[in-house]
Amino acid sequence: MSTTVITVDARGQSCPGPLVSLAKSLKESPDGVTFELLATDPGSKSDVPSWAELSGNELLGAETLEDGSFRYLIRRGA
Amino acid sequence: MAVTEDRVDTATLTDLLQRVEALEAEQSKAIKKKNKLTIIAWGGQLDRIWPTTILATTAAASGMEASVFFTFWGLFAIVKPGVRITGENWMQKMMSVMNPGSADKAKLSHYQFMGAGPAMFKKLADQHNVAKPDELIALAQDLGVKLIPCQMTMDLLGLKREDLLDGLEEPIGAATALREMREAAVPLFI
Numbered sequence: 306m307s308t309t310v311i312t313v314d315a316r317g318q319s320c321p322g323p324l325v326s327l328a329k330s331l332k333e334s335p336d337g338v339t340f341e342l343l344a345t346d347p348g349s350k351s352d353v354p355s356w357a358e359l360s361g362n363e364l365l366g367a368e369t370l371e372d373g374s375f376r377y378l379i380r381r382g383a
Numbered sequence: 384m385a386v387t388e389d390r391v392d393t394a395t396l397t398d399l400l401q402r403v404e405a406l407e408a409e410q411s412k413a414i415k416k417k418n419k420l421t422i423i424a425w426g427g428q429l430d431r432i433w434p435t436t437i438l439a440t441t442a443a444a445s446g447m448e449a450s451v452f453f454t455f456w457g458l459f460a461i462v463k464p465g466v467r468i469t470g471e472n473w474m475q476k477m478m479s480v481m482n483p484g485s486a487d488k489a490k491l492s493h494y495q496f497m498g499a500g501p502a503m504f505k506k507l508a509d510q511h512n513v514a515k516p517d518e519l520i521a522l523a524q525d526l527g528v529k530l531i532p533c534q535m536t537m538d539l540l541g542l543k544r545e546d547l548l549d550g551l552e553e554p555i556g557a558a559t560a561l562r563e564m565r566e567a568a569v570p571l572f573i
Contacts, residue, residue: 317512318512319511319512319513319514320437320441320513321437321441321444322512322513322514324441324444324445325440325441325522325526326442327444328444328445328446328526329444348385356441356444356445358453359445359446359447360444360445360446360447361446
């Protein structure tokens with residue numbers, strides 16, 4: 306089964322921009338979708354895991370890309 | 384406890400039942416907290432309204448229930464842009480002149496410099512792509528944050544429902560504000 310990945314490009318946005326963009330995209334998308342969040346806000350390193358815990362969604366992975374930006378993979382919680 | 388192989392004596396059972404009932408009664412009196420943020424927005428200054436609106440929008444984006452109760456100077460932040468002098472008498476009118484309405488007109492608590500401070504702050508915010516309080520208020524409404532004006536301060540300052548932004552909740556009093564705070568896991572006064 307292939308998984309649909311929706312990319313939320315929040316590069317350039319500051320707190321709480323990336324989380325708001327992500328939450329809006331989650332709300333508008335169907336179940337079973339994986340979300341890829343791209344961000345440049347260094348605060349997102351702590352904020353995305355906190356958001357996942359608060360909102361009950363699952364953070365599948367986080368990485369820093371070569372250009373210094375951040376990439377997160379999120380799956381909607383049950 | 385007097386428990387024999389396969390039967391419990393009646394006295395022990397009665398005692399246990401009473402203890403369960405007492406625990407249940409105590410539990411029902413306990414205050415039930417919701418996964419909710421309630422902010423009492425007392426300050427109308429830019430450096431207060433800003434964190435207020437950032438926290439409220441972040442809470443809503445995190446799946447928390449969120450409400451903001453605007454009272455005293457905080458109320459001027461939710462005056463409709465373009466609404467100038469409000470109030471019935473000269474005192475109320477003077478208050479509105481001293482506190483121009485809307486979050487966009489909010490002053491800083493430090494470094495106001497006759498408006499240069501807030502202008503610099505907003506310029507920096509633009510450079511760093513930080514949403515400004517008036518934008519965050521619109522976003523908060525979009526995300527379902529309840530924005531609630533304080534009835535008493537509205538009366539005191541002569542602010543009418545039509546002077547305030549559209550889409551606000553019905554004005555409430557202190558007791559309802561307390562109820563909001565009591566059930567919120569995160570109650571704040573900013």
